[in-house]
Amino acid sequence: MKIQLAFAWMVAASLAVSGGRLLAQAPAAPGGDAPAVGQAAGGQAPAAAAPAPAAAAASKPILPEVISTYGDAIDSLFFLISGITFVILVIVFGLFGYFVVKYRHQAGRRAVYTHGNNKLEICWTVATSLILVYILFVQKETWDNIKIKDLRTLEDRNPYLVRIFGEQFAWHFVYPGKDGAFQPNETKRIFAGVNPVGLVDAEKDVYSVSMMVPAGVPVIAEITSLPKYDPETGKEKPGVLHSFFQPNLRFKQDLVPYHPAKIWFEVKPGKTGKYEIACAELCGLGHYQMRADFYVLPDNELGERLGYDWKAVKARFPEPAK
Numbered sequence: 343m344k345i346q347l348a349f350a351w352m353v354a355a356s357l358a359v360s361g362g363r364l365l366a367q368a369p370a371a372p373g374g375d376a377p378a379v380g381q382a383a384g385g386q387a388p389a390a391a392a393p394a395p396a397a398a399a400a401s402k403p404i405l406p407e408v409i410s411t412y413g414d415a416i417d418s419l420f421f422l423i424s425g426i427t428f429v430i431l432v433i434v435f436g437l438f439g440y441f442v443v444k445y446r447h448q449a450g451r452r453a454v455y456t457h458g459n460n461k462l463e464i465c466w467t468v469a470t471s472l473i474l475v476y477i478l479f480v481q482k483e484t485w486d487n488i489k490i491k492d493l494r495t496l497e498d499r500n501p502y503l504v505r506i507f508g509e510q511f512a513w514h515f516v517y518p519g520k521d522g523a524f525q526p527n528e529t530k531r532i533f534a535g536v537n538p539v540g541l542v543d544a545e546k547d548v549y550s551v552s553m554m555v556p557a558g559v560p561v562i563a564e565i566t567s568l569p570k571y572d573p574e575t576g577k578e579k580p581g582v583l584h585s586f587f588q589p590n591l592r593f594k595q596d597l598v599p600y601h602p603a604k605i606w607f608e609v610k611p612g613k614t615g616k617y618e619i620a621c622a623e624l625c626g627l628g629h630y631q632m633r634a635d636f637y638v639l640p641d642n643e644l645g646e647r648l649g650y651d652w653k654a655v656k657a658r659f660p661e662p663a664k
């Protein structure tokens with residue numbers, strides 16, 4: 343009976359662990375060039391102009407430096423959930439060890455067979471549920487701020503806009519042109535080799551294989567999974583799931599084919615540096631090399647890269663294709 347209790351605790355603990363959304367860091371991809379078809383086409387990346395992130399900034403153990411305004415809230419949740427899981431882990435393994443010793447083989451002692459204990463079943467189910475409901479309420483504000491926010495509320499702060507495209511196995515970033523408008527993109531143009539994301543008039547937008555953002559300003563990004571041209575069949579290979587992951591922002595979001603989504607983040611004011619974007623969704627054999635540089639640039643340098651003063655421009659996303 344008591345050995346069964348220990349086992350039950352292990353089950354309860356593992357349930358709690360799976361309930362906790364632990365922020366797993368994607369494996370760092372090697373710095374090799376992305377192999378995507380379109381990547382060679384005139385992508386510009388800032389040189390080593392941006393200063394490296396301050397090593398001293400990593401004030402928390404385990405986790406990489408936080409650079410987004412909501413990153414600290416994510417870290418608090420991470421440590422809270424890890425703490426709860428750790429306590430359960432200690433209880434489970436403590437009991438486990440205790441029972442292993444207490445009920446070790448002894449000559450003449452017979453094993454007891456049992457069908458279980460309803461009271462215990464109810465207890466650990468309710469206890470686990472209460473922990474999960476508690477986490478649900480504690481994290482709600484942070485989740486709403488990051489994922490459910492009405493992005494129109496950011497409008498009056500003149501947000502910085504960028505379009506993010508993921509394909510097997512590369513990232514593409516498109517910034518508006520001087521007039522603030524983005525060009526629409528069409529799949530057939532990608533296949534025609536016009537430009538990596540199939541912009542109708544690629545000259546008008548700014549294209550890069552790196553992501554460049556300012557600090558202290560909300561960034562709104564439209565994320566899209568691109569289809570791919572299959573040279574063997576000559577046909578369109580539908581886009582697949584990717585996941586945009588920038589650990590220092592504490593931000594991760596799936597790219598779902600045919601369902602472009604809008605995301606937002608804001609880098610803490612005054613930050614600059616070079617960081618890394620990874621794909622956090624196994625998207626095929628080349629998944630491991632799907633990475634990109636992520637630059638937080640001072641306003642003047644960002645202006646230089648874009649070729650205009652983005653703050654003076656009212657950027658807007660393209661209308662969805664009809």
Ligand SMILES: [Cu+2]
Nearest residue numbers: 584621625632
């Ligand atoms: Cu991917």
